[in-house]
Amino acid sequence: MRLATWNVNSVRARVDRVIAFLDRSGTDVLAIQETKCRDEQFPVGAFEAAGYEVAHTGFSAWNGVAVVSRVGLSDVETSFAGQPGFAKASADAAGVPTLLDAAPPVEARALGATCGGVRVWSLYVPHGRAVGDPHYAYKLAWLAALRDEAARWLAADPAAQVALTGDWNVIPLDTDVYDPAAFVGHTHVTAPEREAFAAFERAGYTEVTREHLPAEHLYTYWDYQQLAFPRNKGMRIDFAYASPALRDRVTGVVIDREERKGKGASDHVPVILDLDA
């Protein structure tokens, strides 16, 4: 079985490319991030015509995550228990808060579905925007809540096959980016973010893309600006944490760099896991 994750940066703008990728790669289950559409706007027909079932959650032009599968798709959850929400602070002209938002809305950043016996989570971790921004605190809280919940899943069933795949928006190592000096003081590389990412290892999960592709300077994202891709100025931010039972099934990992080429590419490329049987 082939299980892949891909931040497509708008599924409507990219649908032909995504279908072509599924066909070319033989991917059975794809976790998609940044669909950038509401449920009724998702091009379900194109996926169904290609033989895939679709589960999607999206509330606006922002975020949006999906799982598509040709090996079954059931028990869909459109958020994880305890997933924090986010809302811009509202204020009047004098800067005084006008609304105490006790329950900010949960965003479309996590979708879980069972496909071919694997609990697949498509995850779009909050960006953080800037160190000290409310979005940065949201990012750390979001990762901590996910880790706590993922630990509970394993405690409830140590044999569970769980894949936590997606765009993690964290650069775990200095060798995961073209120029670490350029990121000093920015998000993605701070110690709290790296700690929040590494905490999944202590919760019992293994980041299997690193396990199978340990080489330095292997990137999954290149900015659209300043010829980042031809100059290979990228970063590695798309990962897959696997539970012990799933880790044992991973026979190989592929970063599909070809997908960044040509017109109409997403700024991220697919990351593919090959599973035995």
Added chain:
DNA sequence: ATGGCCGGGCCTCCCGGA
């Protein structure tokens, strides 16, 4: 060649992305 931001909506400007 792998090529100089892109996508979506408040749509000819602005926001968010990273």
